[in-house]
Amino acid sequence: EIVLTQSPGTLSLSPGERATLSCRASQSVSGRYLTWHQQRPGQAPRLLIYGASSRAAGIPDRFSGSGSGTDFTLTISRLEPEDFAVYYCQQYGSSPYTFGQGTKLEIK
Amino acid sequence: EVQLVQSGPEVKKPGESLKISCKGFGYSFTTDWIGWVRQMPGKGLEWMGIIFPSDSDTRYSPSFQGQVTISVDKSINTAYLQWSSLKASDTAMYYCTRRPVADYWGQGTLVTVSS
Numbered sequence: 001e002i003v004l005t006q007s008p009g010t011l012s013l014s015p016g017e018r019a020t021l022s023c024r025a026s027q028s029v030s031g032r033y034l035t036w037h038q039q040r041p042g043q044a045p046r047l048l049i050y051g052a053s054s055r056a057a058g059i060p061d062r063f064s065g066s067g068s069g070t071d072f073t074l075t076i077s078r079l080e081p082e083d084f085a086v087y088y089c090q091q092y093g094s095s096p097y098t099f100g101q102g103t104k105l106e107i108k
Numbered sequence: 109e110v111q112l113v114q115s116g117p118e119v120k121k122p123g124e125s126l127k128i129s130c131k132g133f134g135y136s137f138t139t140d141w142i143g144w145v146r147q148m149p150g151k152g153l154e155w156m157g158i159i160f161p162s163d164s165d166t167r168y169s170p171s172f173q174g175q176v177t178i179s180v181d182k183s184i185n186t187a188y189l190q191w192s193s194l195k196a197s198d199t200a201m202y203y204c205t206r207r208p209v210a211d212y213w214g215q216g217t218l219v220t221v222s223s
Contacts, residue, residue: 001170035209037153044203044213045153056211088153092208096169097143099153 002027002091004100012108019076021103023089028069033093036065036074039102040085048087049074081107110134112142112204112214119220120194127190128217130204137185138162143205144178144189147216158208159187194221 003026013019023034032052037045047056049065052072062077076083084107089100111133120126130142143158157168161180168178177190189202199221204214 033208037210039153044216045210046213047209047211050209050211086152090153090155090210092210095158095167096171097155097158097208098169099145099155102152 001096002029002094002098004089004091004098006087006089006100006103008103009101010104010106012106013079014108015079015081017079019074019079019083019105021074021076021087021105023067023072023074023100025070025072025091029072029091030093032068033091034065034067034072035090035092036063037088037090038083038085039088040082045088076105079105110206110212112206112212114202114204114214114217117218117220119222121223122194122196122221124194124221125190125192126194126219127188128202128219129186129188130214131184131186132206133185135206138182141207142180142187143208143210144176144187145203145205145210146172146200147203148200153203156189156202161185161187194219196221196223 005024007022034052036049039045053065086102115129138161144156146154156172159166159178161182180187201216206212
């Protein structure tokens with residue numbers, strides 16, 4: 001089973017700043033099959049990034065994903081108020097399709 | 109428009125059985141995997157398992173194997189998550205998702221197990 005470790009656990013930033021979130025896998029994620037999901041309070045998660053770097057439909061271009069192998073990054077270029085939420089990475093290269101523990105992005 | 113619509117909240121007692129559902133709309137249900145994800149109160153997302161409606165091929169996380177049953181009725185475009193004997197620790201929000209990539213999510217079903 002691939003274990004995903006996200007860092008930091010909590011990130012405190014201000015609107016307009018740049019956010020960099022990390023996701024490290026315990027073994028290589030095949031085919032760059034890694035996603036990022038956003039979950040706002042009281043809502044279901046939604047897909048932001050798939051295939052490590054492809055934005056899902058309707059996702060603003062301030063969100064970008066990068067990485068391969070065991071190290072992946074989600075970058076939000078300029079934070080908007082609605083971006084303060086919890087972010088999860090997930091690998092879907094090998095079953096079980098595990099999630100990271102999440103990074104909470106909070107307003108400083 | 110693709111939608112996954114889940115059944116409503118449930119309140120059950122320990123030891124009772126339960127089956128919750130997820131109905132797909134707006135796409136070819138039989139040819140896309142449907143997964144289930146657990147979120148315990150105040151906690152993160154946990155991948156439970158996934159089923160391919162066309163042939164009912166099912167994969168479980170080792171953490172949930174034997175604890176739940178995932179099934180599907182492709183005649184009504186509906187997937188199910190089932191417990192035979194609930195525990196208090198099954199209290200959580202349960203989400204269904206489409207495809208391994210989880211490109212669409214249901215709205216969630218809150219299951220509360222309490223004596």
